[in-house]
Amino acid sequence: MRLYPPFSVYGERIVVFQGVGTPVAAPAPTLTVDRRLYARFEALRSLVTDFRSLGIPVASSYVPNLADLLAWPVRETIALVELEPSVTLSGFLAVDSPATTYQIPCPAFEPHPIYPGGVYRPVIGVRENATDLVGVSSVLAVGATQGSYFWDAAGDMLYVHSTTDASPDTFAAYQAFVRLHLATTGIVLNRTGEAAGGVYFWPWITGQSPATDDALSDDLFAVKSTAGGTLQATNGHEFWYRVFAPDGVWNWKNKSVRLLLGGRYRGLEVPYSGYLPLATMLVDDVACDDTLASWTLKPPVGILDQSLPVTPLFESAWPNIDPNVRGQYAPIGYGRTTMTPLLVDTSGSGTYLIADPAFQSLSAVHQVTAVASDGTRTGLTLTTDYTVDLAGCTITIVNPTYAPSATGIVVDVTGSPLVTFAGIVRDILQTFCGVRNADLDVASFMQAATDAPEELSVWLTSQRTINSILATSEAEQPSLERSVLGLVRQNSAGLWQVRIRSAVQSPGTSTVELATDDFAVFTPESTLASAFASTTVFFGQDTESGAWQTTQAFDDATRYLQETTDGGNPLYTFLIDAGDAQTLAQRYQLIAGGKRHSITFTERGALLYASLVGDVAAVSFAPAPTSSGMFEAETLELSEIRKTIAPIPQISGVFRSLHGLGNKGWAWAPDDAPDDWDDCSDTERSLYGFWADDSGLIDSGDGATANLKVWA
Amino acid sequence: MIILDDNRWTLPTSLVSATSEATALPAVMTQHPERTAVWRSLTQSGVQALDCDLGSVMSLDTVAVANAKLIMGGTLVLQNRGTGSTPGSAVTVLTIDDLDDETLAVLETFPAISARHVRLLWTNPSSLLDYAECGAIGLGPGFVPVDDPQWGFPMNRLDPSVLTSAPDGQATVTQRRQFASGEWDLRWNTTADLDRLRQWYRRVGTSTPFFASFYEVLDWTSLYMRLTGQRGLTGLAQGIFDVAITWEETR
Numbered sequence: 001m002r003l004y005p006p007f008s009v010y011g012e013r014i015v016v017f018q019g020v021g022t023p024v025a026a027p028a029p030t031l032t033v034d035r036r037l038y039a040r041f042e043a044l045r046s047l048v049t050d051f052r053s054l055g056i057p058v059a060s061s062y063v064p065n066l067a068d069l070l071a072w073p074v075r076e077t078i079a080l081v082e083l084e085p086s087v088t089l090s091g092f093l094a095v096d097s098p099a100t101t102y103q104i105p106c107p108a109f110e111p112h113p114i115y116p117g118g119v120y121r122p123v124i125g126v127r128e129n130a131t132d133l134v135g136v137s138s139v140l141a142v143g144a145t146q147g148s149y150f151w152d153a154a155g156d157m158l159y160v161h162s163t164t165d166a167s168p169d170t171f172a173a174y175q176a177f178v179r180l181h182l183a184t185t186g187i188v189l190n191r192t193g194e195a196a197g198g199v200y201f202w203p204w205i206t207g208q209s210p211a212t213d214d215a216l217s218d219d220l221f222a223v224k225s226t227a228g229g230t231l232q233a234t235n236g237h238e239f240w241y242r243v244f245a246p247d248g249v250w251n252w253k254n255k256s257v258r259l260l261l262g263g264r265y266r267g268l269e270v271p272y273s274g275y276l277p278l279a280t281m282l283v284d285d286v287a288c289d290d291t292l293a294s295w296t297l298k299p300p301v302g303i304l305d306q307s308l309p310v311t312p313l314f315e316s317a318w319p320n321i322d323p324n325v326r327g328q329y330a331p332i333g334y335g336r337t338t339m340t341p342l343l344v345d346t347s348g349s350g351t352y353l354i355a356d357p358a359f360q361s362l363s364a365v366h367q368v369t370a371v372a373s374d375g376t377r378t379g380l381t382l383t384t385d386y387t388v389d390l391a392g393c394t395i396t397i398v399n400p401t402y403a404p405s406a407t408g409i410v411v412d413v414t415g416s417p418l419v420t421f422a423g424i425v426r427d428i429l430q431t432f433c434g435v436r437n438a439d440l441d442v443a444s445f446m447q448a449a450t451d452a453p454e455e456l457s458v459w460l461t462s463q464r465t466i467n468s469i470l471a472t473s474e475a476e477q478p479s480l481e482r483s484v485l486g487l488v489r490q491n492s493a494g495l496w497q498v499r500i501r502s503a504v505q506s507p508g509t510s511t512v513e514l515a516t517d518d519f520a521v522f523t524p525e526s527t528l529a530s531a532f533a534s535t536t537v538f539f540g541q542d543t544e545s546g547a548w549q550t551t552q553a554f555d556d557a558t559r560y561l562q563e564t565t566d567g568g569n570p571l572y573t574f575l576i577d578a579g580d581a582q583t584l585a586q587r588y589q590l591i592a593g594g595k596r597h598s599i600t601f602t603e604r605g606a607l608l609y610a611s612l613v614g615d616v617a618a619v620s621f622a623p624a625p626t627s628s629g630m631f632e633a634e635t636l637e638l639s640e641i642r643k644t645i646a647p648i649p650q651i652s653g654v655f656r657s658l659h660g661l662g663n664k665g666w667a668w669a670p671d672d673a674p675d676d677w678d679d680c681s682d683t684e685r686s687l688y689g690f691w692a693d694d695s696g697l698i699d700s701g702d703g704a705t706a707n708l709k710v711w712a
Numbered sequence: 713m714i715i716l717d718d719n720r721w722t723l724p725t726s727l728v729s730a731t732s733e734a735t736a737l738p739a740v741m742t743q744h745p746e747r748t749a750v751w752r753s754l755t756q757s758g759v760q761a762l763d764c765d766l767g768s769v770m771s772l773d774t775v776a777v778a779n780a781k782l783i784m785g786g787t788l789v790l791q792n793r794g795t796g797s798t799p800g801s802a803v804t805v806l807t808i809d810d811l812d813d814e815t816l817a818v819l820e821t822f823p824a825i826s827a828r829h830v831r832l833l834w835t836n837p838s839s840l841l842d843y844a845e846c847g848a849i850g851l852g853p854g855f856v857p858v859d860d861p862q863w864g865f866p867m868n869r870l871d872p873s874v875l876t877s878a879p880d881g882q883a884t885v886t887q888r889r890q891f892a893s894g895e896w897d898l899r900w901n902t903t904a905d906l907d908r909l910r911q912w913y914r915r916v917g918t919s920t921p922f923f924a925s926f927y928e929v930l931d932w933t934s935l936y937m938r939l940t941g942q943r944g945l946t947g948l949a950q951g952i953f954d955v956a957i958t959w960e961e962t963r
Contacts, residue, residue, distance in 0.1 A: 076887040108735065115749075116724075117740035153735060185889070185963075186748025188737065197734025197752050197843070200741070236919075264887075517882040604876050605884040648874045648886040 064268035066261065066276050070606045075265040077606070079209065079645040080189075080201055080275060081182040081231065082258040083295075084124065085283070086175035088249040092160065092168045100165050101143045106151060106158035106176055113238045119202065122194055123151040125177040128162055151176075153195070175251060182233055184646060189272040204233040209646035210259065210297045212279045214489070214613040215654075216639045219569065220501065220592055221481040222471035223489040223613050228281055231257065231295040240293035244286050252283045257297055261609060261649060276610055278643060280494035300494065303433040304470070307463040308332055310432070311356045318344040318353075322404070328461075330356035330393075333415025334424045335457040335576070336366070339543045341395065341411050343404055349397035350404040352411070359431055360416050362390040367412035370402040377410075378402075410544060419455045421484045422448035422498055428466060429496055444497040451500035452484040456574040459543060473569050478541065483573035485587060487614045499614050501591065512607055512617040513633070521602035521652070524625045527595045532568040533559035535589040537582070539575035551578060553585035558594050568593060597625070597636065597657035606649045613638050619655065678702075713865075714821060714854040716774050716923040717912040721851040725767040731760050734843075745921050747778045747816075747847040747936055747962055753834070759783075760834040760844035764851070769795045769828045774854030776819035776923035777832070778936040779847025780811055786835040790822070793829035802831055812931040815892070815961065819925040819934040821854055848936055850923035855912070857898050858905050865926055867894045867933075891961040892935060898955045906945075906953045913943045913957070921962045937961045 069075050092102035109118035126133045126149040133149045136142055139159050142150045147163040158176060160168050168174045181191075183201035191199045210229040217224035233240070243250045262275035281297040288294065309329040315321055322343035330342070333355045341352035354362060365388045368380040380386050385399040395411060397403065418424050422445045429435040460469065464477065470488050471481040481487060485501040516522075533555050540549040559565060571588060575581045599619075608617065616637050622630035634657065641653035678699060720726060722743045730739035732754040739762055741751045753760040760783065775790050782788055788808045794800030806822045830851065834844035870893060874886040901909065916922055918939050926933035937959050944956035 073883065074885045074887060076889075115745075116743040117738055120736040122736075186746055188748075188750060188752065195735035195737075197737055197754060199736045200749050203746065203748060517878040517880055519878060520876055522879070604878045604882070648876070650876075 063274070064265070064270045065274045066270055066609075069263055069265045069270055070609060072265045073605070075263055076185075077261060077263040077645075077649050078187060079184045079205065079278075079649070080258075080260040080262070081205055081233075082260070083180040083182065083283075084177055084256040084258070085180070085243070086127070086177045086251045086255060088251060089126075089158070089160075089174040089176055090169055092174075094167070095139070095159065096143060099167065100146075100161050101139065101159055102162070102168050103157050103159050104168075105156055107156040108153045110178075110180075110239075110243065113242070115237065115239075119180065119239065120195070120199060121178040121180055122153065123158060123176050124179050126158070126160060127173075127175050127177065128168065128171055129173055131163060133160065133163075177255075189275075191272050204293075205231070205646065206234050207232040207292065207646075209644060210257075210279070210281060211642055211644040212299075212492075213642045214640065216613060218471055218473050220485065220588075221473075221479070221487070222467070223487060225299045225490065228284075228297045228299055231297055233293045234291070235288045235293040236291055240286075240288040244288050244293065252286045252295075255283050257281045257283060257295065259645060261606075261645060277493040278609070278645065279492055300490070303435075304466045306432065307465050308428070308432060308460050308469060309356055309463065311358055313342065313344060313353070320345045320347045322346055329463060330358075331415075331459055331461045332356055332359060333413070333459040334427070335416070335419040335455060335459075335574075336412070336414040337457045337459045337543055338410060338412045339459060339461075341409055343409075344394070345396075346404055349400050349402060350409070351394050351396045352409055353394050354411060354413055355393040355415050357391065357393045360393070362388075362393050363414040363417045365390070365395060365411055365413050368395060369410045369412070370407040371410055372407050378407075415459065419457070420449050421452045421454070421456065421480055421486050421500070422446070424456060424458055425470070425480060425486075425488055425498055428469070432466065435496060439494065439496060441491060441495040441497040444499060448486065448498040448500050452486060454484055454580040455576055456480070456483055457540075457576045458574045461543070475570070476572060478538070478572040478574045480574065482571045483575050483584070485584065485591075489612055489614060491612055492610065497612075501587075501614075511635075512611060512615075513620070514603075514607060514617055515620045516622060518604055518607060519601055519621065520604045521600070522621055522624075523600045525598040525600060525654075527598055528562070530592075531558055531562045531564060531595055532566045532593050533562070533564055534567040535585045535593060536567060536570040537575070537585040537588075538570060538572045539578070539581040548572075549578065549581070551581045551585055553582070553589040555589050555593050562595075597634075597655070598639075599636070599655040600653075601655060602650065602652040606651055608638070608641065608651045608653075609643065609649065611638055611641060613641055617655070714774060714819065714856055714925050714928060715912070716776055716819065716850040716852055717855045717908065717916070718852045719850045719922060720766055720770055720772065721764055721849045723766070727765040727767070729763050729765075731758075732756060742846055742849045745848070745919075745962075747921070750779060750845045750847045753844045755841055755843045757836065757839045757841050759786075759836045762832045762846065762849070763793070763799065764830050764832075765799070766828050766830070769826050771824050771826055771853055772830070772851060773824040774819065774821050774850070774852060774923075775806075775808065775832075776817065776850035776925075776934065776936070777808065777811065777846055777848065778815075778817040778923070779845070781843075781845035782810070783834050783836045783842045783844055784840045785838050789833040789835060790820075791831040791833055792825050792827045793831050795826055795828045797828075799829040799831075802833070809931060812934060814890075814932050815935050817923065817934050817936045818931055819850070819923050819928065821928060824853070848921070848923075850936075855908055857909070858900060858902055865894065865896065867892055867926070889963045891963050892937075893940070893958070893960040895956060895958045898957075901953045901955055903951055903953075906955065909943075909955050913939070935961050 089104050092104045095101040095103050106123055108120060108122060110121045112118045133147050136145055136148045136150050139150055142148050142159045142161045146161055146165065148161045150159045162168050181199050181201040182204050184205045186203035187201050188198040189201060210231050214223055214225045216222060242248060258280050259278040260275040261278050262270040280300060282300050283295050284298045285296040309332045311330040313321060313325055313328055313330060325342045325344060328342060330353055341354045343350055344353040345351035368386050370378045370380055380402060385402060387396045387398055418427050426445050468477060469480060471479045487499045489497050491497050535553045537551050538548040571584065614637065616635050618633040619631050619636050620633055624631040636655035636657050639654045639656040644650050728739045728743060730751060730753060733739050734752045734754060737750055737752040739751045741749045742762060751762065780788060790805040790808060791802040792805050793802050805825060806820060808820050809818050811818045869890055871890045872888040876884045916939065921936055921938045923936055939957055940960045941958035946954040
């Protein structure tokens with residue numbers, strides 16, 4: 001049979017092939033065409049009919065996708081739930097001699113008390129104690145590779161080669177991670193990486209479903225995620241009794257649960273690859289009864305609850321430690337600072353610890369200064385007076401004149417060379433939270449490094465939670481997000497992202513557009529209480545004395561018009577440069593200080609399903625509390641967003657305007673942008689912010705530039 | 713009216729196999745009560761078939777399928793493969809009608825056969841590269857009550873979709889699968905019919921889906937359904953009984 005090549009009719013690519021599947025209808029947009037073009041369409045329609053009458057599938061190149069599904073007002077939304085518990089493995093048998101490869105039965109289907117055949121549960125990973133083994137493609141490859149496994153799905157057998165060649169039974173814990181597939185409706189989807197031909201998602205999800213709720217808990221900062229809740233599935237079939245059994249082999253605590261959204265519309269079905277991961281959560285508890293099984297879920301962001309620094313100093317590591325240092329923590333340091341090191345060895349003329357060598361090294365020790373009891377400061381000389389161990393993060397005084405009994409020591413030091421917000425956040429996540437590269441949205445970190453190049457000095461000497469280090473409004477406690485107007489968040493796929501508000505809406509970034517008919521609830525809230533007239537930024541803390549440098553920004557218009565002299569929450573930062581601090585003060589006063597819109601909303605559809613806290617949307621709504629009586633593509637930021645999937649997908653939350661930025665897609669002018677208004681293109685003028693003089697003119701000689709700026 | 717009240721395909725003693733099957737969608741999925749839990753063949757250019765060894769010779773006169781996908785251009789055929797302990801040559805019993813678009817099911821009757829081995833064959837006349845699929849199968853002797861409610865049975869079709877409105881009234885509809893429901897009122901049953909209905913209710917209750925057709929000539933009256941309520945039983949006169957049962961199409 002002749003195979004017809006693809007051909008085009010006015011951009012619509014029709015592929016005719018001998019292939020698979022039921023013919024699907026392409027979406028049918030309304031199109032007005034002239035008579036000649038209509039004749040060509042009719043000819044094409046006739047051709048397609050002829051092909052189908054011959055049994056030749058004719059399919060559109062159009063791929064159903066979630067965006068179109070969510071935009072279409074009549075759709076069948078389907079939520080998928082992928083549970084990834086583990087099964088304890090014991091009773092391995094050696095396959096070869098001398099033994100390196102061990103096998104254990106591991107069926108592809110979990111027996112079901114009622115349903116013949118059971119429930120498909122492919123092995124997706126094997127873990128030896130805390131080490132994930134590498135998946136390989138054959139038994140032979142297992143024998144050749146320490147720390148590997150191969151699951152023979154057809155043979156229902158798992159082959160393992162431990163990391164030490166020893167029998168897996170000699171380890172404290174061996175577990176195989178499996179995946180169970182559930183959904184709100186029964187559906188077969190071709191899940192990439194699993195069985196060819198498709199996987200059945202059991203229609204067992206019912207009743208309650210987990211919801212995600214992410215909100216800015218501290219003004220513009222600190223994304224607080226309360227994703228979780230209860231997931232419920234049917235259990236009339238009694239499947240879950242045995243897989244929840246405490247005396248069984250299944251492990252559920254802290255195992256992953258992934259929620260995805262997709263569905264069908266206009267007779268088309270979104271393929272698995274088009275389903276959107278809504279959230280990844282962890283199991284906290286499980287239970288079941290005659291009718292329901294339930295999982296109590298929690299968000300994975302709990303890893304930010306741990307504290308830094310982590311290593312306390314005791315005699316066990318430092319036998320001659322100064323009693324005054326005993327119990328303190330080895331500091332963690334990024335960037336340059338002047339600090340008092342910890343006397344960890346009083347023998348000889350003293351050895352001082354600057355940072356924790358378990359997690360970092362020093363980049364440079366610039367200066368060591370002896371401080372006498374009368375305050376006299378003496379610069380010391382390398383080799384003559386002290387030696388440096390950059391890897392060990394110590395300096396050792398070799399000149400008895402400066403022994404601890406005589407003087408104190410102060411060092412000017414650079415710890416980790418990472419000095420920007422993006423670099424430091426990434427290092428904290430990866431070094432202390434176990435976050436892998438694959439768990440990062442690397443592009444967002446690269447963008448943030450560009451958006452926030454300000455140099456920071458982050459030296460952590462006493463314990464704080466990582467959450468607090470990232471963002472806190474507590475006085476005297478600097479935080480990373482407040483230092484650069486940054487945000488640390490996880491996207492719906494569980495990837496860690498960072499975002500800087502210096503790019504409120506980056507050029508070229510698509511924005512969700514919402515109109516009146518996209519909302520079911522749209523309720524403006526009060527806006528005056530949050531106005532303030534000045535912002536104070538604390539920076540450059542002297543770690544010897546604890547003293548801060550400060551800078552302030554004032555908004556006289558707010559001061560007089562709102563009749564308030566209130567200051568906003570002061571920003572305690574890790575900044576070291578006065579210019580950076582002043583810029584931050586101005587920016588924060590601009591976007592947070594004045595009257596702001598705040599709107600509580602519930603979506604009619606689900607256009608914001610992929611959006612995160614901190615994202616912006618273009619909102620048109622009438623009537624609305626603006627001087628024009630309506631929002632016209634108003635740029636609003638999501639300060640809270642809640643997502644639920646059952647009984648129907650629903651998005652609700654809070655929009656907030658960024659005051660002085662007005663109704664614009666907006667970014668701070670980058671360093672390489674023209675800083676002279678006259679040299680800017682119209683696009684740059686509409687895109688970037690510019691300083692104005694006290695008269696409100698961006699260009700003091702051009703009255704037309706009055707009121708184009710936003711702060712004075 | 714025909715009720716497939718004793719499905720031999722799903723008996724624990726019936727062994728189901730296929731010419732080919734996707735790893736996670738084996739032939740045994742057709743014995744699941746979930747109609748969406750399907751057997752799916754591999755994508756190949758030949759015919760595909762589901763074979764069933766009933767374990768012993770049985771009398772069969774009714775076949776039904778739900779959620780089946782035919783191979784492009786092909787048909788679905790029921791074949792008798794004999795009464796021996798091993799399958800014999802296939803003799804075509806009937807070509808099954810296409811599934812109804814609304815109920816995604818079809819039920820057919822045929823002159824009674826005795827068989828231990830039966831085959832459902834997905835033909836592939838154009839040798840297209842395609843796959844076959846089937847969610848649920850019914851096979852057995854059908855039950856035709858004395859009182860046939862084909863005239864005047866109540867059958868409602870429900871749409872449980874959820875509608876959310878905007879302030880101006882525009883609506884977003886979260887579609888959910890429509891389904892039929894109703895109530896049978898089988899009057900004038902003899903004692904023999906009553907016994908069979910009682911046995912059937914005890915066997916399937918509200919838990920086990922089954923096939924039925926209200927009027928075999930009309931494909932849209934063939935349903936894969938389950939009972940949803942209590943069985944009402946009224947003695948009208950000595951030896952004559954009225955049985956009422958509510959039902960709902962499975963989704």
